[in-house]
Amino acid sequence: MTRHRLAAVLACLAGAALTLYAATRVWAVQVEQRPGLSDLRTEQTGSDVQPWLTGLALVALAGAGALFATRGVVRRVLGVLLALSGAGIAVGAVLARAGADPGAVGAAGTLWPVACVIGGAVVAVGGVVTARHGHRWAAMSSRYERRPAGPVEKEETPGGRALWDALDRGEDPTAG
Template sequence: MKRGGVGLAALLLALAALALWASSRMTWVRVVSSDGLGEQQTSSLVGGTWAAATTPLAIAAIAAVAALFAIRGRWTVLLAVLVALVGVGAAVPAVQLIVSGVDPERAGALAELPGRAEVLSAEASRAPAALALLGGLLALAAAVVVARTSRSKAGLSARYDSPAVRRERAEQDVRSAAVDADEEPSERAIWDALDSGADPTATDDARGADGRPRGGETR
């Protein structure tokens, strides 16, 4: 993955994690209840209680930042999928609360009210939910960035191939460029071949089984 892509994806994931963590500490729902014996009581349900996955998803987003710098190739595509799932997981409960409001029965259960208590009202605070939704959208944007730059990262992995693999690839480039008698190998292919220890001017008959010139010549 290109450095620009890694940096942008890491920034988006860090912001997503921050938004989700902050939202998990904020009050999403206020429940007013009465047990018929005393005064009404107000219970506050934070994001970590109402949407229990918010905090784990924030941790997952941070872990994804570290993974960006540790994996490459096909694993990058898998990471993009996992990051997308983080975004969806964060956005769904936030959208449900914003659109559908609060379920009083669920609010009472999460508030752990006594059996005789009755929920008089349950009011949603949409700002924390909107913040969680923002975190989910940022995670989805990071997933798109990771997916779009995964091919570039796959190409970068070629730098870590063994010398034998790089030499073979360079020789193949030179031979494929020379299939047409009128076509000369590109200057880049020649330099890659020389850098890998291959002789771009040697024919297949002049090379041994290992791709080096016959006759005991060494470089």
């Protein structure tokens, strides 16, 4: 495995994992004070704020796996898709952070949106490396693929009757 390929795959995996983890953490807690009742706490995770973050992170995970199975132009297109996915993650997290309710408790103090931005940037870098260098990487081995069907040579195998006749003569039909 080449150095660029390893770096791209690890970048996509690490960025997607960081994004998935950060998107499931609590980004903001809103407390509604109700007179005569206890306060109502509402927690919002990154997936609640920007639902597509987990979807884009899953696309990045699948893309990292697909880097092994593709080659040539398809791998370059996959690199562009990964770069766009990473950019979408980063932009979504920035928009969520910018649109956070300033009155929400913990909205300004949590770093999970920043972790999503970092994860998206790492995925985007992996995608750019793939788009730039991916066409030169080796493809999966065709070791386990079927060979195309060609003319089949029939081996001379004795028929069922010949096997019984050999047994009658005391010969072992399975030998040699």
